[in-house]
Amino acid sequence: MSEEELQLPAECWELVFKFLNPIPHFEPLSLVSTQFLSITNLLRTSLTISNPTLPFLPNLFRRFSSITSLHITRLHHSHLHTLLLQLSRAALPLQSLNLSGQPSLPSNGLRAFARKIPTLKSLICSHMTCLRNADLLLIADCFSFLEHLDLSFPENNDNSTDPVSDFGVKALSLALPKLRSVNLSGNYFISDTSILSLCKNCERLGEIIILECHFITQRGIASAIHERPCLRSFCVNNFGYGTKKGDIARPYVTSDFISALVGLKGLTCLDLSCSSISDELLCCVAEEGIPLKKLVLQGCCNYTYVGVLCLLSSCQSMEHLDLQNTEFLCDRRVEVLCEFLGNLVTINVSGCRTLTDLALFALIKNCPLLNEIKMEATDVGKKGMDEELVNGVVNYRVKSLYLGRNSWLRDESLEMIASVCPSLEVLDLSSCCDISEGVVEVLRRCSEVRNLSLAFCSGVKLKGLEFEVPKLVELNLSGSRVDDETLSVISKCCRWLLHLDLENCYKVTANGVREVVDKCRRLREINLVSCCEVEASVVAWMVFSRPSLRRIMAPPSFDLSGGQREFLLRHGCIVSL
Template sequence: MDLPEECWELVFNLVDHRHRFSSLSLICKLFLSITNDLVTTLAVSRPTLPLLPDLLRRFSRLRKIDLSGLDGDVDPILSRIAESELNLEELDISNRKNLPTHGLRALGSKLKSLRRLNCSQIGSLRDSDLNTIAELFPLLEELDISYPELGLSDSCSFLRPVTDVGMLSLSSKLKGLRRINLSGNHFITDQSLVFLSKDCLLLGEIVIHCCDFITQNGIAFLFRRCANLNSVSVSGIRFSLDDSTFHDSLLCAKALRVIDFTESVIADELLYAIREASLPLNKLILANCRGFTFSGISFLLSKHQFIQYLDLEAANFLTDDSMFELSEFLRGITFISLSMCNKLTDSTLFCLTRNCPFLNEIKMAGTNVGAKDLSFSTGSVANARIKYLNLAQNRSLGNESIKHYATLCPNLQMLDLSNCEGITEEGVFKVLKRCPEIRYLGLNQCIGIKTFLVDFELSNLEVLCARGSGIDDSGLALIGNRCPQLLQLDLTGCLNITAKGVKELVQSCRALREINLKWCNNVNVDIVAWMVFSRPSLRRIVPPCGFVPSESLRNLYLRHG
């Protein structure tokens, strides 16, 4: 206890999950005070509303409040937050029917420090709402107004969407805007990008997915006018280099580090132009793009050999041989997605582990991994940096293959084998034996998994997703005995489990916070009450079908957290 408080703060900052602070805070008043100060984010749910005034006083260093999980009127809540005098920097009010204007006015009158505002999925978002936001929070640096149509309150809202007029008002008042997400606003045009380019000189990142009237001309204008632009994310654009305008605009984008052209139509000429522009590119996303070939992507990557993030999902021209060539240009890569590239096999996986020494995450879902004989991989090299491996939807994948991958990636923390029908508990046992650091294990729809044959403790496993698997009561009992730190368990559609197995698991997993029993038709709904009172750590329960609690019972459960 003689250690200075500042040192304890450094120690506690190494804790990977903030929910573990609840245990530390019980040790002594000093630890309670320190953990209170280190909590900077609060997600408000309906059960926490009665405690909100106390929480706002307790966590005086809150910087972000998330109200996206609340339904109904949040104006009174925003007014309460305004009275707390917190130095709030970020607010999430997404997933609402309407913008909570009254609450925001109360907040804006007292809170001048707000820098980030999330208003995504606001049902009836209008031009006047954008003007209100800009007037109330003139110092905003990040704004999300994406996908307003997802929460439309009535059909009349179609008559008052966000348009270029609202964007003109917004851009003229938010001179310090650095990031904006406009996705799903179908009535804005290239003119909105012109307004942003002229007024928001600090704009560094823009996201424009599913905007029907945004074209490459608007994007080209951004490139020419926004000297600080470092990230552009668009989708569904048909790029053409018939004239030199777009090509010349790329030469002006000297700060561009991130390019995301998801689901767009691009040609090799565009990739040639990106290479010629000599951009400081470190992230490239061409997921589900059409029109380009191996020649174009190879030519681009040969110039940008220090790219760190690459997504080529559904680039079906890729083969094992072509990936061998590309891997020579990926020496600095940390993330790669080759999902849905159905010509790729084990050869590509082994090539990446061998040739990419900094690789941290590999996504090869829906490929042909597991189809080749493993005898060719005798020269493969283990890569201790790889922490995440997604091999879901590989129908050819079997136990022998994943045993070998576990040897190549001994420090795995996340492994997804969902929809791999050839995987059984024998293969999973070998993987867990060789990769003791695994925290997330995805076994969804793995019908070959019946039990959980593990005779050693999995002290790091925190999340187990086993939706639609063949797991039974004996498997649940083993999970409970072997996974003391399990936090989340998804058993959706597991028809072989009963209340008996669930009870054994819940009794053993003292840290369990979430359990999903949806469509577990053989689990009695009475198990819900038992779980609420038997496992205080639980925060979220998705009950079996047929569970209809009375109002008094619902309130009782909510009072238990």
């Protein structure tokens, strides 16, 4: 096709390209013409930077001038300092910076970055090796326009001489007047004072996440949220454990906490994971007409079906519901709850051991907007679906289905599920050991599947696959018993794969790997960890034979010494063991 035939206005092509998701689809488009290259360069707004990327950054910044979001993976402290200096000279319209997993924050580099980009709106510093009060003061000094801040789960809590404490959080609260959401999860030394400072001083604060903060009490939470009644999202866990007078064993939720919670008239998200709650709390939320759209009660105790029914029957705007590991749920109760879940988009009932196919079918049938279902480690497959009951029922909205660790699941049930959810895009069947050829029928009926996990499915058989699966881009076969013959089938029918996981596939050899790499011309990542029958020589062959490969997890026979890793990296592929 000549460029003359493609001369539509750039704005038209831009609208077309925005429908393509995810970003890797831009790569082949950028090769079509100089116009397409220019448009796709401008459409890319996020970039992940790792050690192998560093030498190419000047070219990348010139090419992708519309980058607003950067994720910097773990770098050496000095490399991060240099990178921040480089970013300060790049003139990118950055709004979000993710530094998660870094060893520490380089103060000089961050100050130089902040002088050029003072209006940064989002900063993520989760899982830092070292995070101290001094770092919070640095952030407060550098980024006064921050709206979103994540300081969750630093790794130095137990041995730091200056761990994050109430002093640092108070300084942040005074310096960040525009702050809208904050995540302080896993900062063990903060107390009620921290959350009170945030709620008093940050007038725009709408979201607080304080998971695993053990010194924060119900009394402190109640006092804090009284100061900020406009909160829209509140996440806390492991609270409510204590004793009432005269009742040594019974955990409790205080009336002060309930009173404060129901005072949040605009609350749309409530996460109380792994807490001791009560029916009284749930019923009070229902009575006040709180407009909840997301409710997470994963692992909670001391409440019953009565409380859940009361809340859901009154709050029928619920879109996201997590009742993972709820002991009292059964098929019949799920059927009743479905009457009030007409707006539900996602649900997680994994670990609810008594739920079977009947509960799954009730959700599919009665929740017309449902997009994602998680029912891992349940009894799906135990009762089967009656064909007369299923006849005529189809839900085209369900796109993601997670059914891992369902030991009762067989091919018959799986095929029935596929017939009522024909638009599936994500299907996780990990550790469903008794499924075999049914997966082929699922792929036949669900032509939109793009992500399929068959990890540890020891009985799965794909050799009957005789048709193309053009949408499948991610396939996880780790721990299964697939062999070279299966890989041959995959190479012919799944030629558009981007990611293939073969970890612990002990029957796979270099011959099968060569065939799948040769035929799958878009392959970007392959995992061969613990594939003991795959020779080391296949790694170099893959790098030179398949230019699209960006990451190889090598088989155990491969030796990374002698500069091989750097040599292969120069050819654009990261190789690791």
